[in-house]
Amino acid sequence: xxxxxxxxxxGFIGSNYIHYMFRKYDNEIRIINVDKLTYAGNLENLKDIExxxxxxxxxxxxxxxxxxxxxxxENDIDRVVHFAAESHVDRSIKEPEVFVNTxxxxxxxxxxxxxxxxxxxxxxxxxGKKFLHVSTDEVYGSLPDDGTSYFYETTPYCPHSPYSASKxxxxxxxxxxxxxxxxxxxxxxxxNNYGPYQFPEKLIPLIINNALxxxxxxxxxxxxxxxxxxxxxxxxxxxxxVQENGKLGETYNIGGHNERRNIQIIxxxxxxxxxxxxDSDPRKANVSEDLITYVADRKGHDKRYAIAPxxxxxxxxxxxxxxxxxxxxxxxxxxxxxxEWMERCISGDYQKYYEDMYKNR
Ligand code: NAD
Ligand code: DAU
Numbered sequence: 282x283x284x285x286x287x288x289x290x291x292g293f294i295g296s297n298y299i300h301y302m303f304r305k306y307d308n309e310i311r312i313i314n315v316d317k318l319t320y321a322g323n324l325e326n327l328k329d330i331e332x333x334x335x336x337x338x339x340x341x342x343x344x345x346x347x348x349x350x351x352x353x354x355e356n357d358i359d360r361v362v363h364f365a366a367e368s369h370v371d372r373s374i375k376e377p378e379v380f381v382n383t384x385x386x387x388x389x390x391x392x393x394x395x396x397x398x399x400x401x402x403x404x405x406x407x408x409g410k411k412f413l414h415v416s417t418d419e420v421y422g423s424l425p426d427d428g429t430s431y432f433y434e435t436t437p438y439c440p441h442s443p444y445s446a447s448k449x450x451x452x453x454x455x456x457x458x459x460x461x462x463x464x465x466x467x468x469x470x471x472x473n474n475y476g477p478y479q480f481p482e483k484l485i486p487l488i489i490n491n492a493l494x495x496x497x498x499x500x501x502x503x504x505x506x507x508x509x510x511x512x513x514x515x516x517x518x519x520x521x522x523v524q525e526n527g528k529l530g531e532t533y534n535i536g537g538h539n540e541r542r543n544i545q546i547i548x549x550x551x552x553x554x555x556x557x558x559x560d561s562d563p564r565k566a567n568v569s570e571d572l573i574t575y576v577a578d579r580k581g582h583d584k585r586y587a588i589a590p591x592x593x594x595x596x597x598x599x600x601x602x603x604x605x606x607x608x609x610x611x612x613x614x615x616x617x618x619x620x621e622w623m624e625r626c627i628s629g630d631y632q633k634y635y636e637d638m639y640k641n642r
Contacts, residue, residue, distance in 0.1 A: 282335075283310050286358045288343055288391060289322070289365030290314030293479040294415070294513055296326035298362065301517035303330060311335040315352060316365065317342045320630055325622060326478045343387035346394065353398035360524060361412040363391050366448070369482050370419075371638055373444035374580050384447035385454070388414065392458050392466075404462070412466040413524045414455045418509070418536065419445035420470060423583035426507065428540070431589035432470075434532045441581045452532075459530045467527050469520060472536040472588045475608065476513030477615040481626055482634065484508075484543065485609075488550050489616045490623055495567030499639055502578035504544030507585040511537040512603035512611075522599045536588025537601040547573060553613045576642035 285302070289295040291314065299312055316322045318340055330336050341348035343365045352358070365387060367373065367380045392412070399410040421432040422439030440449040458464035475485045491498050519535040527533055541549075551568055558565040593599045603611075616623060627635075 283359045284356055285310060285312045285360045285362060286315060286352060286356070287312055287362045287364065288315050289363075291316040291318060291322035291324055291326060291338075292364060292368070293321070293326075293476075293483075294474055294516060295364040296323075296478050297476060297513040298364070298517040298520060299327060299330060299336075301514055302521065303333070303336075305521070308335055311337075313337045313339060313352060313356060313358075315339045315341050315343065315349070319367075320634075321368065321480050323478070323480075323626070325625065343391055344382060346390050349390055349394045350397070353394050358395070358398065359410060361391065361395050362415065362520060362524070363388065363413065364415045366451075367444070370442045370444045371482070371579060373442055373447070375638075377443035377447075380443050380447040381450075384444075385450045388451035388454055392454060392464070396458065396462060396464060399465070400462075406463070406465050410465055411524055411529065412455075412464065413520060414452065414466060414468045415520065416452050416468055416470045417445065417448050418470050418472045418534065418586050418588050419583065420449040420452055421586075424585040424587055426505070426585050431587050432534060432536075433589050434470075434534055434592055441583055463530075465529050467523050467529065468532040469523055470532065470534050470588075471516050471519070472509035472511050472586055474513045474516050475510055476612050477619070478622075479513075481623065481631070482638075484546065485550065485612065486616060486623075488547050489554070489613060490627065492551060492554055492568050492572060493564045495572065497574040498547055498572045499574055499576045499642060500544060500547065501576060502582060504547070504575065505542050506582060507540050507542055507587070508546075509536045509587045510539050510541060510546075510605060510608075511535065511601060512608035515601040515603055518602075519593060519597075519599045522597050523593065526597045527593075528596065531596075533593040533597065534588045534590055535593055535599070536590045537605075538588075538590065539601070539605050540585070540587050541605070544573075549609060550613065553610055557610070557613060557617060576639070
């Protein structure tokens, strides 16, 4: 039975990945989820997994060397899937240090502890051990709004925000371990994910929640920035396929060839809410384009991201399965059916975050 150490498994993508892996492998694998439970970590995302004998949660900080070393010492880990990170660009603009600490130092600790546990006296590594570092397309910087240029694995790194700079640094650390020690790792750089369990600081769940509550829908700048959206289950599948079928040491870009302008996303959400909400639901009257409010742009706002997923298609056989039309409907339905989950997310600290982030925009 393969044992996985998943970091950041209580977050958005990590929890969807854990669900995906148990759906796919059931009792053939064991997962240990290491998460610090920051504001973005939510054990409610894994409620239905909790009782499983082949699942363990460990509350720990990835920058805590002793805690991570202990997890490796007590378990024969076969796979590391490293999601844990500070992930929100706007927060990184306000508070860069925490991003450097978690994303750079935390990744270094994860690499070191895995190396220590897996390395043999001759400097080679135990058979079959693999580390996958989950990264982002934001490390490549920004593309022109031309609809023809793409991010490839060979595109030079050019991060702009403190978040993407910290992720780029962490990618370089993984590359350094691969080059220096022949450490058995892969890096995946993925585009914008959407789906269930995404914290409502990010565009899609924020717009859904604000629209349902009749609150202003904040559009940064002119709303014409482009992101390449991927349904989160497709990302989870891509990670698993890279880890099992990819070539060790390689980087793979994961993206859905699904570019949308932010304003299009917002209008699609409004239309879908109108379609899904029954007339008897009082929230339906709130859902209107009148809520769209153009606000000050994000500092250093990257114009366009777009992944060319050619390498992962050719070498690993991965392709996205969920069209945006299907994925966004599934996502909005999920949020409508999990209003209590949302209420708990937006109680307490979230209100203060929202006021601070949006008050001067
Ligand atoms: P998220 O913010 O929803 O979740 C992050 C998780 O990491 C949380 O559970 C949090 O508690 C945990 N965490 C944070 N700091 C920690 C620490 N010091 N020690 C242990 N756990 C800690 O993030 P997400 O959107 O699920 O992103 C997961 C990963 O995927 C990140 O590495 C991110 O850079 C990458 N990524 C995200 C996207 C996206 O669209 N969301 C796209 C590409 C890549
Ligand atoms: O590209 C991958 C990245 O996608 C990941 O690495 C990040 O972890 C993830 O957060 C995401 O980054 P973005 O900055 O693209 O996502 P966000 O949801 O914050 O914003 C999407 C777009 O919407 C972006 O152009 C900014 C804009 N936006 C965002 C918010 C929160 C708004 O116009 N208004 C908003 O209120």
